[in-house]
Amino acid sequence: MKTLRARHMTSGAMIGLTYLAAVLATLPLILILWHLLKKGATSVSLAFFTNMPKPVGEAGGGMANAIVGTLTLIGIACMIGLPIGVGAGIYLAEKRITPIAHAVRFLSDVLNGLPSIVMGIFAWEFLVRPAGHFSALAGGAALGAMMIPLVTRTTEEMLRVVPVSLREAALALGYPRWRTSISVVLRTALAGIATGALVAVARVAGETAPLLFTAFGNQFWSTSLRQPIAALPLQIFTYAISPYDEWHAQAWAGALVLISIVLVISLAARFVTRSRFGAPVD
Amino acid sequence: MMPHVVTPRPAATETRESAQPEKACIVTRHLTAYFGETPAIKDISTVIPQLAVTAIIGPSGCGKSTLLRCLNRMHETVPNARVDGDVEILGSSIYGEGTNATAVRRHVGMVFQRPTPFPTMSIEANVAAGLRVDSIQRKADQKEHEIVEEALHRAGLWDEVKDRLTESAMGLSGGQQQRLCIARALATRPRVLLLDEPTASLDPLSSQKVEELVYQLRETMTVVIVTHNMQQAARVSDRTAFLLAGELIEFERTNQLFTAPKDPRTEAYITGRFG
Numbered sequence: 041m042k043t044l045r046a047r048h049m050t051s052g053a054m055i056g057l058t059y060l061a062a063v064l065a066t067l068p069l070i071l072i073l074w075h076l077l078k079k080g081a082t083s084v085s086l087a088f089f090t091n092m093p094k095p096v097g098e099a100g101g102g103m104a105n106a107i108v109g110t111l112t113l114i115g116i117a118c119m120i121g122l123p124i125g126v127g128a129g130i131y132l133a134e135k136r137i138t139p140i141a142h143a144v145r146f147l148s149d150v151l152n153g154l155p156s157i158v159m160g161i162f163a164w165e166f167l168v169r170p171a172g173h174f175s176a177l178a179g180g181a182a183l184g185a186m187m188i189p190l191v192t193r194t195t196e197e198m199l200r201v202v203p204v205s206l207r208e209a210a211l212a213l214g215y216p217r218w219r220t221s222i223s224v225v226l227r228t229a230l231a232g233i234a235t236g237a238l239v240a241v242a243r244v245a246g247e248t249a250p251l252l253f254t255a256f257g258n259q260f261w262s263t264s265l266r267q268p269i270a271a272l273p274l275q276i277f278t279y280a281i282s283p284y285d286e287w288h289a290q291a292w293a294g295a296l297v298l299i300s301i302v303l304v305i306s307l308a309a310r311f312v313t314r315s316r317f318g319a320p321v322d
Numbered sequence: 323m324m325p326h327v328v329t330p331r332p333a334a335t336e337t338r339e340s341a342q343p344e345k346a347c348i349v350t351r352h353l354t355a356y357f358g359e360t361p362a363i364k365d366i367s368t369v370i371p372q373l374a375v376t377a378i379i380g381p382s383g384c385g386k387s388t389l390l391r392c393l394n395r396m397h398e399t400v401p402n403a404r405v406d407g408d409v410e411i412l413g414s415s416i417y418g419e420g421t422n423a424t425a426v427r428r429h430v431g432m433v434f435q436r437p438t439p440f441p442t443m444s445i446e447a448n449v450a451a452g453l454r455v456d457s458i459q460r461k462a463d464q465k466e467h468e469i470v471e472e473a474l475h476r477a478g479l480w481d482e483v484k485d486r487l488t489e490s491a492m493g494l495s496g497g498q499q500q501r502l503c504i505a506r507a508l509a510t511r512p513r514v515l516l517l518d519e520p521t522a523s524l525d526p527l528s529s530q531k532v533e534e535l536v537y538q539l540r541e542t543m544t545v546v547i548v549t550h551n552m553q554q555a556a557r558v559s560d561r562t563a564f565l566l567a568g569e570l571i572e573f574e575r576t577n578q579l580f581t582a583p584k585d586p587r588t589e590a591y592i593t594g595r596f597g
Contacts, residue, residue, distance in 0.1 A: 212394060214428030
């Protein structure tokens with residue numbers, strides 16, 4: 041039998057270890073942010089957002105095309121990933137135990153674990169090769185396909201935590217099944233689903249590999265969906281492996297802007313989880 | 323606290339008996355309800371009278387709630403659950419061919435054990451939810467305002483919520499939420515109201531309010547209430563059904579069932595020898 045003192049000491053030590061683990065878990069993010077701010081903040085200016093890339097040796101220059109390109113790609117990805125993902129999530133939540141549901145659930149987990157470069161190859165095979173050229177559409181499709189499993193599973197989870205009693209209350213009021221699913225269950229879970237969607241967006245916004253041979257990158261201004269388009273991660277990659285110091289500085293700034301976009305999206309996700317009446321969902 | 327004495331309100335029961343010859347409201351014929359292959363209630367044939375409160379009592383797991391949920395076709399919403407036999411409400415079979423479960427549920431109100439306000443809707447929208455089934459309307463019109471107000475009055479909640487109709491229903495207390503659910507059920511003017519242990523999760527004062535409400539509702543509708551609480555059954559009901567292991571053991575006038583039960587099992591239960 042341990043003495044009370046010994047038990048207090050063990051308890052104290054274990055609590056200390058968990059605190060340490062908690063600090064270590066957030067440390068990488070803090071270090072990255074700190075490093076990016078130190079290296080990139082000086083290169084971020086208004087011009088960085090509004091100017092086009094300049095040739096080596098010329099001062100100034102920005103990543104306006106890459107920022108717009110990344111936003112365009114995210115837009116395309118959402119148009120593909122959200123409807124399919126949310127729809128599949130609703131299916132899984134409604135038909136929990138059918139063989140098809142089991143198969144879909146398993147396959148979407150596999151898809152979730154698929155290396156992102158494979159997703160790029162897939163988009164290249166089906167969209168780039170037949171068209172004969174790289175395009176924003178192909179890049180967006182690759183990112184959208186990556187979003188599908190993420191959105192599917194969060195949608196399913198969020199719908200499943202809506203209490204059965206709410207569903208029953210709606211059915212007992214004479215709501216048909218489909219109205220119950222949409223007006224009550226889906227609406228109750230909406231904030232959570234929106235969060236999941238934004239997390240998925242944040243996740244794919246920084247992807248580089250699937251864009252290498254789909255969106256390809258573009259040194260010029262292009263908003264055409266059928267043409268190669270610039271993207272922040274690609275631009276950062278190109279600049280970072282170049283031998284020029286100015287480009288290195290620009291790459292740091294680009295990384296800072298990219299992480300800021302992801303951070304803003306994550307904050308937006310936190311914001312929408314507050315329901316219409318101000319009560320946080322989680 | 324209310325006095326825990328098993329005494330029906332004799333005055334009320336007697337005047338009602340003399341004033342109104344009893345008409346049938348709900349008729350069940352060989353009603354058997356299964357979960358998978360296990361029957362939860364077995365071959366129940368009975369008649370529930372109109373414009374009266376009928377209580378269903380019995381130990382946990384005896385099939386009280388299942389019986390109730392067969393009366394508005396909620397039982398079949400559970401996976402692998404099914405129903406045999408028939409239920410007739412006000413002369414028409416609710417399990418008949420061509421009868422739509424959704425339509426049945428619109429005419430038979432139901433309130434559950436735990437309050438179930440819709441969390442994304444305001445107080446007003448909650449009460450109006452049953453009225454909006456046929457439309458996708460979000461804003462209330464004049465007629466709807468009136469119906470909502472009347473339903474809240476009847477549920478005894480109007481004075482407490484009239485200044486906060488557009489606020490979230492989640493801000494109400496448990497007792498208020500439950501009366502909101504009753505108002506929601508009343509708004510569609512059902513002929514029959516089913517209450518599944520409506521006071522089980524409420525404090526004594528809120529329970530008392532709900533009981534008083536149930537007592538008043540019998541003037542305009544048929545009420546069937548499932549309860550764990552025998553005192554409650556005695557207080558609010560005209561008739562009481564005793565269920566045991568899925569079988570209907572005894573169904574009598576409440577004062578008779580509690581004072582002179584015919585079946586020894588009923589007597590054993592109401593005197594607290596089991597359950």
